[in-house]
Amino acid sequence: MTSSPLSQLSPGQKGRILSLSLAPEIRQRLLEMGLTAGTECTLVRFAPLGDPLEVKVRGYHLSLRKSEAEGVLIECL
Amino acid sequence: MTSAHPHSNPTEPAPPSTASPAGARPRRIALAGNPNCGKSTLFNALTGLQQKVGNYPGVTVEKREGSFYSSHGQPVTVLDLPGTYSLQARSPDEAISRDVLLGRVPDTPCPDLIVAVVDATNLERNLYLVSQLLELSIPTVLALNMIDLAEEKGLRIDLEQLSLRLGIPVLPMVASKRVGLVQLKQIVAQTDLPLPPRGAPMPPALDAEARTLAPLLHAPDQARFSEAVLLLSLPPAQLETAHGLPPESLPRIQEAQSRLAAAGLDPLSAPVDARYQWISSLCAETVRGESFSGLTLSDRLDQILTHRLWGSLAFLAAMALMFLSIFSLAKIPMDWIDLGHQAFAHWLENRLPEGDFRSLLVDGVVAGISGVLIFLPQILILSLFLGLLEDSGYMARAAFMMDRIMSRVGLHGKSFIPMLSSFACAIPGVMATRTIEQRKDRLVTILVSPLMSCSARLPVYALMIGVLMPEAAAWQKSAITLSMYLLGMVAAFSLALLFKKTLLRSETPSLLMEMPPYRIPSLRDIALRLKERAWLFLRRAGTVILALSVLLWAAMRYPKPENPDAKGAEIIAHSVAGQLGKTLEPAIAPLGFDWKIGIGLIGSLAAREVFVQTMSIVYNVENEDNDLRNASLRDTMQAEKREDGSPVYTPLVCVGLMVFYVLSMQCLSTLAVVRRETNSWRWPLFQFAYLTLVAYLGTLAVYQGGRLLGWH
Numbered sequence: 001m002t003s004s005p006l007s008q009l010s011p012g013q014k015g016r017i018l019s020l021s022l023a024p025e026i027r028q029r030l031l032e033m034g035l036t037a038g039t040e041c042t043l044v045r046f047a048p049l050g051d052p053l054e055v056k057v058r059g060y061h062l063s064l065r066k067s068e069a070e071g072v073l074i075e076c077l
Numbered sequence: 078m079t080s081a082h083p084h085s086n087p088t089e090p091a092p093p094s095t096a097s098p099a100g101a102r103p104r105r106i107a108l109a110g111n112p113n114c115g116k117s118t119l120f121n122a123l124t125g126l127q128q129k130v131g132n133y134p135g136v137t138v139e140k141r142e143g144s145f146y147s148s149h150g151q152p153v154t155v156l157d158l159p160g161t162y163s164l165q166a167r168s169p170d171e172a173i174s175r176d177v178l179l180g181r182v183p184d185t186p187c188p189d190l191i192v193a194v195v196d197a198t199n200l201e202r203n204l205y206l207v208s209q210l211l212e213l214s215i216p217t218v219l220a221l222n223m224i225d226l227a228e229e230k231g232l233r234i235d236l237e238q239l240s241l242r243l244g245i246p247v248l249p250m251v252a253s254k255r256v257g258l259v260q261l262k263q264i265v266a267q268t269d270l271p272l273p274p275r276g277a278p279m280p281p282a283l284d285a286e287a288r289t290l291a292p293l294l295h296a297p298d299q300a301r302f303s304e305a306v307l308l309l310s311l312p313p314a315q316l317e318t319a320h321g322l323p324p325e326s327l328p329r330i331q332e333a334q335s336r337l338a339a340a341g342l343d344p345l346s347a348p349v350d351a352r353y354q355w356i357s358s359l360c361a362e363t364v365r366g367e368s369f370s371g372l373t374l375s376d377r378l379d380q381i382l383t384h385r386l387w388g389s390l391a392f393l394a395a396m397a398l399m400f401l402s403i404f405s406l407a408k409i410p411m412d413w414i415d416l417g418h419q420a421f422a423h424w425l426e427n428r429l430p431e432g433d434f435r436s437l438l439v440d441g442v443v444a445g446i447s448g449v450l451i452f453l454p455q456i457l458i459l460s461l462f463l464g465l466l467e468d469s470g471y472m473a474r475a476a477f478m479m480d481r482i483m484s485r486v487g488l489h490g491k492s493f494i495p496m497l498s499s500f501a502c503a504i505p506g507v508m509a510t511r512t513i514e515q516r517k518d519r520l521v522t523i524l525v526s527p528l529m530s531c532s533a534r535l536p537v538y539a540l541m542i543g544v545l546m547p548e549a550a551a552w553q554k555s556a557i558t559l560s561m562y563l564l565g566m567v568a569a570f571s572l573a574l575l576f577k578k579t580l581l582r583s584e585t586p587s588l589l590m591e592m593p594p595y596r597i598p599s600l601r602d603i604a605l606r607l608k609e610r611a612w613l614f615l616r617r618a619g620t621v622i623l624a625l626s627v628l629l630w631a632a633m634r635y636p637k638p639e640n641p642d643a644k645g646a647e648i649i650a651h652s653v654a655g656q657l658g659k660t661l662e663p664a665i666a667p668l669g670f671d672w673k674i675g676i677g678l679i680g681s682l683a684a685r686e687v688f689v690q691t692m693s694i695v696y697n698v699e700n701e702d703n704d705l706r707n708a709s710l711r712d713t714m715q716a717e718k719r720e721d722g723s724p725v726y727t728p729l730v731c732v733g734l735m736v737f738y739v740l741s742m743q744c745l746s747t748l749a750v751v752r753r754e755t756n757s758w759r760w761p762l763f764q765f766a767y768l769t770l771v772a773y774l775g776t777l778a779v780y781q782g783g784r785l786l787g788w789h
Binding site for chain 1: 163165198199200201202310312313314315345346350353383384385386388389473480482484587588589590592594
């Protein structure tokens, strides 16, 4: 079990969120959107141009940029 | 990212929400919920045509209010609050939702009842906002919307248990099919609804700090605790810029934050964690049935529609369809409006004696009205497409796919559609910027939208290409036109980047965008929106456009020359516009333009294509048939000589004139719409000034640069 940024997952891979190391505003909004520590999420896909990416979390789909996903630390499942 | 935290209405606390006697004033309810939860559909179902749209004071957020009768026959006013994920606002829209609910928006009293609309298929995240709403001490009802879709997904929600746990009424609804509407109208009539118990328990340390802080705040009594929790969890940078805070409270909040941090509690994440823990236990008790874990139809659609190849092709096809529709489909009703205008003008001309009054009516007022109506088809078609894109869920995919490109110039993927629409006409384009949440990004998009070559520039390009190279083959003409489009795009992107780095400096907005499941759009919702768009345009912008066209009409005709038999060319030369053209000549001479072109530039402020008409008056070229007129105008312009006998329309002047039209803001109508969309004259005036400057410098570079290289 290793910790890695969310942006390193490949499509279809699952992870559990460990922590967010991001600027306060964006960290708070990501938390509010449900990406709290311990939450499971699945990387669904990358956009056709490689960025942004789409994740499934708490039963809905959210897109965020790679630069943001790099700050979301997860343990791969 | 907004850091505004205006405590703008500090004086009186709102009256106790349940105390107003029935009949004294209409009950006020507010619909609050996340984006994509079906809130607007519910609003439309409740109010039908009884809606009005305005602006909240001082901001460009739309205020959507409507009315209906409760099942007891009482009038009820309903406010459709902008969709928000949290009361910790991140955009002007979200700030308005928060401020209304905290009772601090002037002219918008705190609601008597909150209808918390949630998407039953996405309960966990939707309940996050609900947990905050429950702290406001305003009677609240939970509208569990799209309950049919939740059941299809295999979710069973125990309504009684949910209502018991939340302490508020819970109503299953399908707003799009009007299911649950009657029950909602019944609940709304009850004036004795209890105040909801506070939902998620905050960590004890935070709770205590919030209680200590609450009495210091300028909020209505019942909202102070909620406000205190929001302030305590505000990131430091935002806290410092929060204006309107009681001065003595800022250090108190910062101290409290440090105390919490010292106690091992992150003030930023602790409330969020507490709320989600509460939600998890709530859902564990009330939601039965494993959510379907395979691929839904929406997931399958996304496999195609966001696919590297197929998704890109589908996107191109959708955009081409939208663009061509605005461009060509709108042409049909636009021709009707034109024909109707001509027929009516003829009718008036045959009935009124020739003179100033007839000219005012025919060339000023009727032409002005037709000039306003002519935009409607494009606005309606674009609004229809935007409505379909938005309500089907595809808009989020379009932004998802275009974000990479738009983020290069510091914008959000959502800026793409307004800019694309501006190729047809900047007016619907500017109106489409409403989907952009961040104020600065929206402004940047508005500021550069007119650089996308709109359809009104085509007649100008066609005329100038005709003068430049009358024998050109079709491909040569297309190549020149295309290069003008490219010039506009390059200018738009460069200037957007410049604005993002300087005047409207802000970080590239974070994307963080929900990708809602695909849904079939409701035609009723879209029809209501079309009506609203058309009406807003006619009332707010149309009146300004009409007034400006009449002014321009007067400027082209007055004062009159002394010779009563003067023809068009003589009248226009003698008019304010003509004199202005002559006054401008020294300024535009470095561009290679003479005063006659100056008149054309002034005349085309009404709309760019009016350049052709104005020039035909200037050169006294008249013909009933437009094509013949344009051909003889072209020949006249080619033959036009300066005083020294050299031709006026050298290739450099022709190219320069086209470049000027690519870059300049020759469109009062767009300015009127920008005024409406930004709520002040400041931005449209700035836009006019900077685009005129850019056009001037661009044309100067072409003309003087060309001459230096020995061209002419």
